[in-house]
Amino acid sequence: MSKKAYRGKDFEVYFDSEKCIHSGICVKGMPEVFDLKKRPWINTDGAPTDKIAAHIDTCPSGALSYRYLSSPST
Ligand code: SF4
Numbered sequence: 001m002s003k004k005a006y007r008g009k010d011f012e013v014y015f016d017s018e019k020c021i022h023s024g025i026c027v028k029g030m031p032e033v034f035d036l037k038k039r040p041w042i043n044t045d046g047a048p049t050d051k052i053a054a055h056i057d058t059c060p061s062g063a064l065s066y067r068y069l070s071s072p073s074t
Contacts, residue, residue, distance in 0.1 A: 007044060010068065023060055026059060
């Protein structure tokens with residue numbers, strides 16, 4: 001299995017290492033959530049969920065995805 005889940009309070013992020021093309025967009029654009037020096041390297045509660053979702057949408061490979069565990073905050 002190359003896909004891992006990173007669960008937060010009301011949001012879950014998925015990372016598929018086989019799809020990642022190592023562009024670095026995730027870590028450069030949102031280091032408070034995506035930090036390769038930390039374990040786990042994705043801090044799902046590190047920023048507002050709508051901001052994380054918008055940033056994940058910029059991942060060029062589709063390696064990152066997400067789902068809301070409850071209604072998105074407004
Ligand atoms: S933005 Fe996507 S493709 Fe780029 S390093 Fe992050 S997960 Fe990999």
